[in-house]
Amino acid sequence: MNDLLSRFNKAFESKARLNIMSVLMVNDVMSFNDLKDLLALTDGNLATHLRALEESGYIAVEKQFVGRKPKTTYRATEAGRTAFTDHLNVLEAFIRNM
């Protein structure tokens, strides 16, 4: 059991980060604003979680300008997809073992 616990991915401990990854698994690209709407988080809060995921290498950030407005979009990296899938597998194994 402890073995399983140690395999839980620390990056996904927070619910917000888990939600962000869930969204990016099924949507190729999401803008900052779409994510904010969907997750009902504040700008600062969302930005912090996104930065943490970016630092783990799980999501990639792209900034461009639409007219004069900056638009930031996010996508899951291959490493992020693998890590998320592993995390789900551990969750599943954990529930089966209970």
Add this chain to the structure above:
Amino acid sequence: MNESREHLQTLSDIRSMMERSSRFLSLSGLSGVSAGVIALAGAAVVYMRVGLSSYSGSYYGSVGNSVSRSAADQFFVTVAVVVLIAALLSGVFFTVRKARRQGQSVWNQTSRRLLWAMLVPLAAGGIFCLVLLLHNLIWLVFPGTLIFYGLALLSGSRYTVRDVESLGYCEVGLGLLALFFPGYNLLTWAVGFGVLHIVYGLTMYYKYERSPA
């Protein structure tokens, strides 16, 4: 045990987040019902004015007076356009209301995707049917609108509740069937846009919206 429940909760959160971010789920069943009722009313108005058989394939052979024919066509097209606009407005109204109640925005990535997926078949169908009208092939407009509308629903169903797919298949099937029975055009139209919408809308309403008392 408690921990297990927590993990199950996490899994269901993930699942709902995936659904919510990739599908537009605020589509209201009531908008289907209202669109159906409006369509039935429109069909009734046309029926009272020109009768059931007017838009059959034999129509052009049996009616000699071309003036009354084009007047009837014009009347029919006017009613159809009014029905379309009224149905769209009521549909938007109920969907916006549902989205507000769910505390979600109506204009987001999923609704944009849904509209775009439906727009291409609808625009193609609209142009196709306008050209049919230009060529005086009005009896073909009835199956044509049903088929293209059904295709638009099938295309859009990937971005909203899955039940829309069944409605799409029904509309396409009915449209194809209507091609073989041109004498019943007004009837198939009333069934396709009226009855099917009401059945679908009520199903949706009882399945997703009416909170279990």
